[in-house]
Amino acid sequence: MHSTLPFFLAMVAIIVLLNMWAVKLKIAYPILLVVGGLLISFIPGMPRVQVDPNLIFFIFLPPLLFEAAWSISFKEMKKWWRIIGSFAFLVVFFTALSVALVANYYIPGFTIALGFLLGGIVSPPDAVSTGAIMKFVKIPKSTAAILEGESLLNDASSLIIFRFGLVAVGTGQFIWQDAATSFLWMVLGGAAIGLLLGWIFVEAHKRLPTEASSDVALTLIEPYFMYWVAEQLHSSGVMAVVSGGLFMSARRLIFLNSASRIMGYSMWESFVFILNGIVFLLIGLELPEIVDGLKTDGIPLGTAIGYGVLVTGVLVAARIISSYAAMLATLIFRPGAAPKTSGRVLALMPLLLGWTGMRGGVSLAAALAIPVTMENNQPFPYRNLILFITFVVILLTLLVQGLTLPYFIKRMHFLNALVSEENEDSTRLAMKQGLKQHVYEQLKTKYENELQGHTGIERILKQWEERSKAADDSWMNEQTKSIFVEMLESQRHYLTELNKDPKINEEIIRQQLYQIDLEEERLKII
Incomplete structure (x- = not known):
């Protein structure tokens, strides 16, 4: 041995x-x-x-x-x-x-x-x-x-x-x-x-x-x-x-x-x-x-x-x-x-x-x-x-x-x-734009009352609307974190439905799902 x-x-x-x-x-x-x-x-x-x-x-x-x-x-x-x-x-x-x-x-x-x-x-x-x-x-x-x-x-x-x-x-x-x-x-x-x-x-x-x-x-x-x-x-x-x-x-x-x-x-x-x-x-x-x-x-x-x-x-x-x-x-x-x-x-x-x-x-x-x-x-x-x-x-x-x-x-x-399939770069861009719009509509629809006057939730909305990141994470309290995690899960559901389109390359979907997993794990240590 x-x-x-x-x-x-x-x-x-x-x-x-x-x-x-x-x-x-x-x-x-x-x-x-x-x-x-x-x-x-x-x-x-x-x-x-x-x-x-x-x-x-x-x-x-x-x-x-x-x-x-x-x-x-x-x-x-x-x-x-x-x-x-x-x-x-x-x-x-x-x-x-x-x-x-x-x-x-x-x-x-x-x-x-x-x-x-x-x-x-x-x-x-x-x-x-x-x-x-x-x-x-x-x-x-x-x-x-x-x-x-x-x-x-x-x-x-x-x-x-x-x-x-x-x-x-x-x-x-x-x-x-x-x-x-x-x-x-x-x-x-x-x-x-x-x-x-x-x-x-x-x-x-x-x-x-x-x-x-x-x-x-x-x-x-x-x-x-x-x-x-x-x-x-x-x-x-x-x-x-x-x-x-x-x-x-x-x-x-x-x-x-x-x-x-x-x-x-x-x-x-x-x-x-x-x-x-x-x-x-x-x-x-x-x-x-x-x-x-x-x-x-x-x-x-x-x-x-x-x-x-x-x-x-x-x-x-x-x-x-x-x-x-x-x-x-x-x-x-x-x-x-x-x-x-x-x-x-x-x-x-x-x-x-x-x-x-x-x-x-x-x-x-x-x-x-x-x-x-x-x-x-x-x-x-x-x-x-x-x-x-x-x-x-x-x-x-x-x-x-x-x-x-x-x-x-x-x-x-x-x-x-x-190679007549849709270009991967344009597919990825369209997917991310769809995700952004999906999350924005989810927040506006489900948390319309909470959006008014709540700095944390307003900043979540702004992040998904403008794809910008806050300078620090001090705004992320338990309530906003819960909403954020819920939005990540909503994105997974959106991508799962999007994957049913035969024109979409599943590898691109999996890459984005992996990014969402990484984002969720990042939230746990904030």
Whole structure:
């Protein structure tokens, strides 16, 4: 323990340093973390990193998925649910099938079941890598929403394929009828379990006398509990965490106060950053162990690299083909939902969407979760080769696609034609003007009698009418503070109603709600 702790503390320090360097270089930090982990692994005397396959999913997946569900715009998910659903389920299955067929044909002794297992591992694109890259380039809001929604759901579908692949390899048989029934239970049952537990947690937060620190502590436990309960019932823990997280996210204004929301935002942002950093460092640190396994199995390194490059090519091609198929289906069956732009732009959009398929933490976690031995105590076939192919896929997609994607986006000036949504600055200005008018009318209507001759309330009115701040806070007595807090709550209600407008970017609404939370907390210390 005393020798391991400094190593993990050093990992956190390296993650922070590499992230700062990535920001300076304006590249996605997962790229530097993977390369950094790979270089660190070659330092003499470095301890070999070994992760328990039975714990890898449970440690990393629940909090990462839960935070992603809280961050995503559910409004945008509903708007683009068809294409998100097709990419999260149909495209993942098509990709896994393509990998299974190619691997079965080109890799000696590789069965279809092993191919599906490998396909389930490498099929889901990584949300963290894509999100990190999007910080440095501007893309249409619709494209960003599709990528975010897809990344939230495709983990569930790919891991279900992974689980079926494990069963097929272990038992040597695959019954389609049983698989279909099991698939429905895993998806629908997992979603139902997540919704039920999400409702229970919301009620617990509302009814228990919690404070900010205990509220945030409970949110740390909740995704793990959702995942564990669903897995115990042989359903999908991933679907449980995603559905429960979305349910709770939509009700955050109801069961969490301003202090809990502010503290939770900061804590979860740091926690998830460290978790993601550890996962991407592990990708690099695990390579020596994987290479040693290849040598034990008698597989030449060059041959294994060739298999990894082949599978990477299949993944990229399958995603691009799927993107064009989705666009074609939209133009045929729902032409009104297609973007209103030129034919050249429509032709290049699927290419861009297809090039965003970087792989990352979920693929590594799935590969590491393959058991070393099967139930009959025989070594799991081709485990080390699957791990190595997964590593090559992650490394190539991060380096090739991750480094070139920002360049392609900047060079493809056609994206300017896609940004037809209302300018964010003008939207934000209109929202703030609406808030000002709303508060002013609320004060005039509800506190008309109190306004006369009361310096504090008159100053509140003047603040909202002219957007000016008083020189000191001595005027803020308990009565005026109560009215001020009530006005803040009224603003939240106004913004919640405003968010129903499909033209409004939900991210702008959330930013303003965060500002209101900060203002309420400032009032508490006056």
